[in-house]
Amino acid sequence: MAGAFTHVFxxxxxxxxxxxxxxxxxxxxxxxxxxxxxxxxxxDIMQVMEDLFKTATSTVLSRCPRDVELFHKYVAxxxxxxLEQALKNRFVTISYSEAVEILKRASQPFAFQPEWGCDLQxxxxxxxxxxxxxxxxxxxxxxxDLKPFYMRDNGDGPQxxxxxxxxxxxxxxxxxxxxxxxxxxxxLEARLRRLGLADAYQWYLDLRRFGxxxxxxxxxxxxxxxxxxxxxxxxxxxxPFPRFPHSxxx
Numbered sequence: 179m180a181g182a183f184t185h186v187f188x189x190x191x192x193x194x195x196x197x198x199x200x201x202x203x204x205x206x207x208x209x210x211x212x213x214x215x216x217x218x219x220x221x222d223i224m225q226v227m228e229d230l231f232k233t234a235t236s237t238v239l240s241r242c243p244r245d246v247e248l249f250h251k252y253v254a255x256x257x258x259x260x261l262e263q264a265l266k267n268r269f270v271t272i273s274y275s276e277a278v279e280i281l282k283r284a285s286q287p288f289a290f291q292p293e294w295g296c297d298l299q300x301x302x303x304x305x306x307x308x309x310x311x312x313x314x315x316x317x318x319x320x321x322x323d324l325k326p327f328y329m330r331d332n333g334d335g336p337q338x339x340x341x342x343x344x345x346x347x348x349x350x351x352x353x354x355x356x357x358x359x360x361x362x363x364x365x366l367e368a369r370l371r372r373l374g375l376a377d378a379y380q381w382y383l384d385l386r387r388f389g390x391x392x393x394x395x396x397x398x399x400x401x402x403x404x405x406x407x408x409x410x411x412x413x414x415x416x417x418p419f420p421r422f423p424h425s426x427x428x
Contacts, residue, residue, distance in 0.1 A: 180393055187212040187425070189400070197423045201412045202300070202350060202402060206421040213395035219340040220341045220358055223394045224316050227268050227345050227354050230398065231314070235407060237263060242378075246408065254409020260348050261407070263313060269345070270310040274298075274320045275337060277306055284309075294337065295321050298344075303351035314353075315346045327369045330358035331392075346405050356396020363387055 179186045192209040193202070212226060239246060239261070250258045272280070281292035281302050290299045298306075307315050322331065322338040329340040345354035360366050363386045370376040370383070404416040414420035 180215045181389075181391060184215045186214070192397075199423065200300070201414075202405070204401065204413055204417065204420055204422050205425075207413075208400035209258045209397045210400060211395065211397040213297070213393060214257045215391050217394050218358070220318060220343055220394070223356050223358070223396055224269075224271070224318075224343055224345075227316075227343075227356065227396055227398070229315075231345075231353075231403075232265055234403070235261060236405060242262045249408040249410070254411075257349075257406075257409030260312065260409075264347070266311055269314040269316055271316040271318060272306070272310070273318055273341065275293070277302075277317050280306060280309055296326065297324060300351045303344075303346045304349070307346050307348050307351075314347045314348070316343055317346060318343045320344075325357070327366070327373060327375070327379075328357075328359055330360045331362075331365050332368075341394075345398075349409070350402050350406050353402050353406065354396050354398040356394065358392070358394040361386060363390050 187210065189210050190208065191206055193206050194204065196203070210230070212230070214222060214226065219225065275294065277298065278292050278294050281288070282306060284304070288299070288301055288305075290296070290301065292298075292302055306317070307313070318341075319332060319339040320329075320342040322340050325340050325342050329342050332339045332341055341358040343356055344352050345356075347353045360369075363383065366383060366386060367376065370379050376383075401413050401416050404410065405413055408416065410416050414422070
């Protein structure tokens with residue numbers, strides 16, 4: 179659709195098969211997903227992320243002040259200041275490599291030791307936000323082997339990365355994830371062959387083989403956004419009927 183209409187988005191339910199029992203995971207949640215054609219810059223994707231966050235938050239605060247104030251008064255008194263800081267300041271940007279070095283120099287112990295090539299855990303994400311002044315933080319250029327095949331190869335080295343970005347926010351960790359998409363057919367073919375997925379994804383390769391444009395996009399978890407907006411500690415408190423592993427007992 180992005181190839182026809184340039185800028186598109188969808189908002190609907192997303193299903194997650196992973197067996198997570200944390201305060202920030204659900205088996206079914208809602209996701210805002212956006213895709214932009216004719217972009218070759220990760221900065222373009224990040225700007226849309228930041229604009230979406232700030233516009234949505236400003237709109238909610240202006241149209242539903244009493245609802246938000248109720249939560250800020252009785253649930254999370256410090257959240258109002260966090261929101262104001264996020265709205266009036268530019269979001270911070272660091273690379274994945276810089277993030278790992280920040281974590282390695284941290285004085286506090288981590289349950290998962292930070293190493294280049296490993297995924298960032300919630301404890302790492304929250305520390306990075308704190309280190310950057312309790313402002314939302316973009317982490318860009320993740321390791322090539324850590325991310326899905328469709329993310330655009332940066333062609334760098336020796337630490338091979340892709341043009342991916344995560345947006346981390348105070349108290350939550352990851353709120354948005356996105357990337358530039360790999361539109362170059364030879365790169366896609368080589369990576370899918372290496373993963374043993376070339377036959378299963380011939381339909382995907384055809385989308386590039388018969389015409390594509392540079393593009394990118396991201397997704398934002400709606401319930402995590404509500405958590406940050408309201409200061410709710412548990413994601414199950416911001417959805418009417420939370421679904422999570424082993425919650426449907428028959």
